[in-house]
Each structure stands twice: as C-alpha cells, then as structure tokens.
Amino acid sequence: MTEKHRLHDANFPSAREEASPRETEYPPAYRLAFNDQDFLLREELRGLRFHLELQKPEMTLKEHGVDATIAIFGSARYLSPDQAKAASAxxxxxxxxxxxxxxxxxxxxxxxxxxxxxxxxxxxxxxMNCAKPEQIYVVTGGGPGIMEAANRGAQDAGGPSIGLNIVLPHEQAPNPYISPEFCFRFHYFGIRKMHFMLRAKAVVVFPGGFGTFDELFEALTLIQTGKSRRVPVLLVGHEFWGKAINLEFLRDEGVISPEDVNMIKVVDNADSAWQEIIDFYDLSPGRAPSC
Incomplete structure (x- = not known):
C-alpha cells in the first residue's frame, strides 16, 4: 500500500518525542539538555528558570482565556469561624x-x-453570568487562611479560581479550593508577584503580616511609578489598617506625594469592596449574559 503523506505533518520530530526515557542508561553528559534536570538546576541557568516560571502560568492562563483577575491578599494564619470556635473551646x-x-x-x-x-x-x-471577555477570576497566593477563603468562595459560586503558591522552608501545600488547572507553584517570589499584577484589575488586601505587606506595597509601587496602570487598591478592615498603615504621616513627612494618599481605599466588608470595583469599571451587577 502506498504511504499517505499528510500536508501539515511537522518536518521535525518534537522534543517530547525525542526525550527518551532510555537516556538514563547512559552517562549524564549524553542526556538532552532540556531533559537533564541536574543541568537545568545549575546556578548559571537561573535566568532560564526565571523565564520558565514566567511562561508556564502565562501560557496556561492564555490558553484558558484568562485576561482579568482580582488579586486577593491576606494572612495565611487566619482561621475559619468553625476552626476558630473549636480552637477557642x-x-x-x-x-x-x-x-x-x-x-x-x-x-x-x-x-x-x-x-x-x-x-x-x-x-x-x-x-459565571458574563460572556468570556468580561469574566474576572479570583487569584490568591494559594495557601491557607485568607487565600483559602477566597478560593473557597469561588468554588461556592461554581467557578474556577487561581492559586500562585510558593516554595517555603516550612512546606506550604495548596489549599483544596483552587481549580486544578490553575494551581501553580513558584520558586521565585519576584516572578510570582509579577503574575499577581499582570492581569489584576483590582487588588483587595485583608489584614496580614510581612508577606501581605510585601504584596500590597509591590502593587502600590508599580502604580505610583507608572509601571502599572491605576487599579483599585482596597484594604478590608478599618480597625486593622487604621493602625497598620498611616499614609497621611508619610505625606506630611514629604516622602510620598499628596495624591498618593488616594491610591488606597479602606472598606469594612466584601460587599463594599466589590461595589468599589463595580463602580470603578462601571460593571453591571445584573445577570445579562454579556454583563
């Protein structure tokens, strides 16, 4: 029988096809470079690993049409009311x-x-009630506490959400509410924070510690310096943030501009935060398919 030739077949075999498991039978030097973990983890290839950590989530999110997110930050230490009640007892x-x-x-x-x-x-x-271009996805740091709560709320609503976890000395597992296809893990804090802001249409910050402050001030610095366009930066909890941050003091000391005080807004609950986002983008709170 005459062999059939398909017009659009690739001329070259793919890297996947040539990454043979039999390579382990030979000396390490013989392994294909992209299939040699020891080689990829060398100090000299840190820049390549930066690129890989940028590209893996970027390509996945693009493939799924994720264009807009709400970044939700906050303490990993906060318990759910049920957990807190049991711990109190x-x-x-x-x-x-x-x-x-x-x-x-x-x-x-x-x-x-x-x-x-x-x-x-x-x-x-x-x-869930919008056409694809208007959909907004929750993105968190992927861990417990406030991060778990936000991912859990997305699951409550029957929709996907994103988690950007990080390798820490005390191992942190992803919370169980992240959509599996959007459950990412990072070695580099800098690349992880870049992914938080690449698609963020708003930043909502609940009380937290050093990590939360790092994420908050990363966003504020990017906006203040014009590296990022202006998006709503909302702090939840007057009682906490009134003591934790004093932008008026920084303004009065001349270390930030007077208008920088208006870069954040403090609200007391989720409904108020969501209303601020609705008003900023003139979103329809209705249920029309196109929003």
Missing part, C-alpha cells in the same frame, strides 16, 4: 490564660475569613 479547656487570649483573638479575626470567602463568591458569581 480547646483553649478554654486547657486553662492556660495565654492560650485562651490567642484563641479569642483568632476567633475575633475569623470574620475576615468569612469576608474573603464572600468576596470570592461575589466576583465569581459575576463572572
């Missing part, structure tokens, strides 16, 4: 005053978990 049983104080604090702060979950739900409900 256990603390009371211990009789240790210091343990009881910490448990009561965690129970008081657990409402932020609920608000982050609510925000994830609001954003995703909007997107």
């Amino acid at each position: 256990a603390a009371e049983a211990s009789g240790d005053p210091a343990v009881i104080r910490r448990a009561k604090r965690d129970e008081r702060n657990s409402h932020y978990y609920d608000q982050a979950r609510r925000l994830g739900q609001l954003v995703t409900e909007h997107s």
